[in-house]
Amino acid sequence: MTQASLDELELDALTELVNIGVSVAATGLREMVGEEVLLSVPKVDLVSRENAVAILREKESAKLVAVHQVFEGDITGRALLIFPETKSLEIVRAVAGSNLSLEDVIELEQEALAETGNIILNGCLSTIANMLERNLKMSLPEIIRGEAVHFFNLQPPPQSGDQVLFVYINFAVQQRDIRGYIAMLMDLPSFEALKVLLDEFIARASGKN
């Protein structure tokens, strides 16, 4: 079986792209909430699908909620923005206003999560695609709930050798700390395409063709 991996500089470049992507996303989120969004430095890991499930299980014992979008282009796969479900209403209050009644918050939950997820995932992925000089088509956001194992086994069934680009992010809005994960799930051919695009990006950026 092919062992998918990135060398040190490829991982550095990918981390830099993700960092720029989430910074753009934070800027978009700030426009939505009307207040500064504080952002941690994202930590990026490349793991197998099984490992992604194990990491989430270990870190989050409670139920999870995810915003899911499919992306298509030179690289095809799924992007998931994952939060502990207990944080879900916090996110709604953070983005939709803290003066809302509980009823309003619950009513707005789906929509606010989808919108937040869309800003973060789109901001992140479209920035990365732009810098890689490629186009990505993104599906509409969909909210899913459950356990990590469900998120990484959505239909159509996953392939062996699937790779997950796993990003740990923390952000805070209106004194509400929200930790979350961005996971980009892709199959081996897409991962190999990503590796080629990263090498081209490195060559362009550093001028070492």
Added chain:
Amino acid sequence: MSYKILVVDDSKLARMAMAKVLHALRPDWERVEASRAVEALALAQQSHFDVALVDFNMPERDGLHLVGELRAQSPEMVLAVVSANLQREVVERANAVRAKFLAKPVSDIAMREFLDNAEAQLRANKSR
């Protein structure tokens, strides 16, 4: 006139990209790189820098914190914070310590303009 510039970014690729642009635009400038804020501060204590380009989102101490410290150390240094985080609060904090804000990825045009202004400012400082 040749100047000395400090480039601070935790990403090696970002430093390489900056090196490429600086080499193209100001080949005679002396460039020193740091990957962390503490390293940058130590370098700035050891020797004089005319210009510093500082990434915003770095682990441990962020770039705004660092430019604040560089500014306190060296009132005349020309500073820029580089980030894709364009939130107005971030830009305002950069401006508050007289640091220019450059949007990442930095275009050649923006870099050229920043360097031209930096040179003009450094010349003006000298003639005072």
